[in-house]
Amino acid sequence: xxxxxxxxxxxxxxxxxxxxxxxxxxxxxxxxxxxxxxxxxxxxxxxxxxxxxxxxxxxxxxxxxxxxxxxxxxxxxxxxxxxxxxxxxxxxxxxxxxxxxxxxxxxxxxxxxxxxxxxxxxxxxxxxxxxxxxxxxxxxxxxxxxxxxxxxxxxxxxxxxxxxxxxx
Numbered sequence: 001x002x003x004x005x006x007x008x009x010x011x012x013x014x015x016x017x018x019x020x021x022x023x024x025x026x027x028x029x030x031x032x033x034x035x036x037x038x039x040x041x042x043x044x045x046x047x048x049x050x051x052x053x054x055x056x057x058x059x060x061x062x063x064x065x066x067x068x069x070x071x072x073x074x075x076x077x078x079x080x081x082x083x084x085x086x087x088x089x090x091x092x093x094x095x096x097x098x099x100x101x102x103x104x105x106x107x108x109x110x111x112x113x114x115x116x117x118x119x120x121x122x123x124x125x126x127x128x129x130x131x132x133x134x135x136x137x138x139x140x141x142x143x144x145x146x147x148x149x150x151x152x153x154x155x156x157x158x159x160x161x162x163x164x165x166x167x168x
Contacts, residue, residue, distance in 0.1 A: 075150050077160045078134060083142035087119055087167045090140065094121065094163070097136050101129040106160055121163035130159050137163060 084090040091112045097103070098111060103125045105111055111121045125133050138145055154160050 075152055075154060075160075077148045077150050077152070077154075077162065078130075079146040079148055079162045079164070080134065080137050081144045081146070082137065082140045082163060082165045083168050084118075084140060084165050085168055087165050090165050091119055094137070094165075097133065098123070101133040101136075102126055103129075103133060103161070117164075118167045119163075119165035121161075121165070123161045123163070124155060124158040125161050126158055128157075130161075134161065137161075 082090065094112065103111075103123045106122045106124045109120060109122060111123060113120045134145060137143065152160070
């Protein structure tokens with residue numbers, strides 16, 4: 001009988017602990033970028049604010065060009081995430097595309113620099129070649145194009161394109 005009483009007490013304690021247990025909810029935040037399904041949807045808008053630097057640049061502390069979307073940003077930046085089994089071949093292809101479309105470096109990091117997980121490109125592309133350039137880059141096997149509104153400003157006649165070649 002004592003064992004049964006002890007077991008009953010233990011069961012009551014366990015059930016009270018389970019009732020009082022707080023269930024942790026996972027925090028879920030939606031991605032604010034817009035995935036572009038058609039290259040025809042690329043429509044560069046004029047720039048309105050002062051330029052900001054990439055977070056990869058070394059000089060100005062705290063002044064990072066953000067590739068995430070601002071709700072009320074005026075400038076459009078395009079991000080392309082490319083998955084590549086052969087990143088070195090992709091780098092060679094992109095080098096010829098940079099020359100062909102007159103794309104140039106947008107920060108202090110040289111285009112095609114190896115970073116953890118892949119290759120980093122932060123470019124200014126002339127608006128007249130923007131759609132063609134994005135089309136060529138997006139021809140890779142697995143490429144996802146994002147359109148981002150930012151507060152930064154691009155040089156006149158150019159748009160910023162960030163490309164990350166992810167090594168798989």
